[in-house]
Amino acid sequence: MLQYRTVPVTPFQQNCSILWCDETREAAVLDPGGDVPRILAAIEELDVAPRLILLTHAHIDHAGGAGRLARELALPIVGPHEGDKFWIDGLVQQAAMFGFPQAEPFMPVRWLKDGDTVAVGRTTLAVRHCPGHTPGHVVFHNAEAKRAFVGDVLFAGSIGRTDFPGGDHQTLIDSIVQRLWPMGEDTVFVPGHGPESTFGDERRHNPYLRGT
Ligand SMILES: [Zn+2]
Ligand SMILES: [Zn+2]
Numbered sequence: 567m568l569q570y571r572t573v574p575v576t577p578f579q580q581n582c583s584i585l586w587c588d589e590t591r592e593a594a595v596l597d598p599g600g601d602v603p604r605i606l607a608a609i610e611e612l613d614v615a616p617r618l619i620l621l622t623h624a625h626i627d628h629a630g631g632a633g634r635l636a637r638e639l640a641l642p643i644v645g646p647h648e649g650d651k652f653w654i655d656g657l658v659q660q661a662a663m664f665g666f667p668q669a670e671p672f673m674p675v676r677w678l679k680d681g682d683t684v685a686v687g688r689t690t691l692a693v694r695h696c697p698g699h700t701p702g703h704v705v706f707h708n709a710e711a712k713r714a715f716v717g718d719v720l721f722a723g724s725i726g727r728t729d730f731p732g733g734d735h736q737t738l739i740d741s742i743v744q745r746l747w748p749m750g751e752d753t754v755f756v757p758g759h760g761p762e763s764t765f766g767d768e769r770r771h772n773p774y775l776r777g778t
Contacts, residue, residue: 568689568711572756573608575601576666578627583715583756586614587687594686596620596706596715597758598631600666605635620684621645622717623703624653626660626669628758633670644684647695648677650702678704694745698738699726707749714755720746722763725774743778
């Protein structure tokens with residue numbers, strides 16, 4: 567069964583999540599945006615064995631610590647979708663633009679696409695491509711635990727910004743309706759920022775998603 571702990575990182579309080587399989591204690595670090603020492607301390611405290619880094623998308627607050635963490639722990643970086651390559655290529659400029667410490671450049675060993683799966687120990691994450699906030703944004707779904715890690719696609723009471731290069735409002739709404747809602751009303755999602763919620767609660771109460 568999939569377990570996880572969320573560690574908020576960076577001045578943007580981005581939810582880095584450590585996911586692990588409770589049978590093997592093999593783990594994935596999802597969206598290590600920064601504050602790498604804090605992530606390393608959580609890994610040690612949880613006593614899990616990190617095997618890979620997962621990225622939902624390549625904004626600096628989600629990906630800024632990926633290069634350093636990959637180097638320090640010799641981990642492969644998996645995801646996001648290739649549509650975010652321009653954000654990875656521009657990581658240095660992103661750090662300057664948002665006043666982040668300098669980020670180590672990296673390149674994923676594997677791009678993800680809709681319908682892919684990623685193993686964490688004996689648990690499996692299903693990959694859905696959810697463009698709109700960024701063109702290459704993906705989310706990770708574990709049906710057994712009824713959990714989804716959705717980055718900046720959807721928040722409790724809000725949705726992702728679409729005013730960055732490559733963003734598009736209607737594309738984001740389509741991603742939410744076509745790819746998140748089918749995961750089920752009782753599925754709990756971990757957003758990139760802020761508290762968890764369920765898809766059912768957002769479908770009923772989120773002001774940006776009325777009538778979906
Ligand atoms: Zn973002
Ligand atoms: Zn973010």
